Amino acid sequence: MIRFIFTTAFFLVIALLSYNYFFGTAEEKKQAQEIFSKGAEVVGAGADLLKSEYEKYQDGKYDEALDNISHFLGKLKEQGGELFQEIENWNQRKHEWDQKNQDLQQLIDADPGSMDKEELRSAIAELEKERKILEIEGERLKEQAK
Structure with a gap:
C-alpha cells in the first residue's frame, strides 16, 4: 500500500512538473526547469557513484565483506539444518508419545479391570514424565527457531 502511494506521488509530481514545464506560466x-536540472545533477552524481563503486568492486574492495557474508550464510544454513533435524526428531518422539497415550486409553476403555492399578499408575506416570520432557524440549526448539 505504501509502495503504491509513493509510486503514485512520484508520477503525480513528474506529471505536474511536465505540465508546468510545457504549459505553465x-x-x-x-x-520546473530548475527542478529538472537538479534532478539531472542527482542522477549524474548517482551514476558517477555507481561507476566508482563498480571499479572498487573490480579491484577487490568488497571481497572480504562478500567472503564474510558467504561464511555467515553457510554457518546459518548448517545451524538451520541441525535445528531442522532436532525438530524432526522431536516430532517423531511426540508422535510416538501420542501413540502410547492412545494405546493406553484404548486399553482402559476396552477393559478397565484388565490392568493392575499399580501398572496403570506407573504407565500414566511414565506418559506424564515423557509429556513434560517433550513440552520443555518443544519450548526450547521454539525459542531457537525464532
Whole structure:
C-alpha cells in the first residue's frame, strides 16, 4: 500500500512538473526547469557513484565483506539444518508419545479391570514424565527457531 502511494506521488509530481514545464506560466516553467536540472545533477552524481563503486568492486574492495557474508550464510544454513533435524526428531518422539497415550486409553476403555492399578499408575506416570520432557524440549526448539 505504501509502495503504491509513493509510486503514485512520484508520477503525480513528474506529471505536474511536465505540465508546468510545457504549459505553465513563465514562472512555473522556470521553476520546473530548475527542478529538472537538479534532478539531472542527482542522477549524474548517482551514476558517477555507481561507476566508482563498480571499479572498487573490480579491484577487490568488497571481497572480504562478500567472503564474510558467504561464511555467515553457510554457518546459518548448517545451524538451520541441525535445528531442522532436532525438530524432526522431536516430532517423531511426540508422535510416538501420542501413540502410547492412545494405546493406553484404548486399553482402559476396552477393559478397565484388565490392568493392575499399580501398572496403570506407573504407565500414566511414565506418559506424564515423557509429556513434560517433550513440552520443555518443544519450548526450547521454539525459542531457537525464532
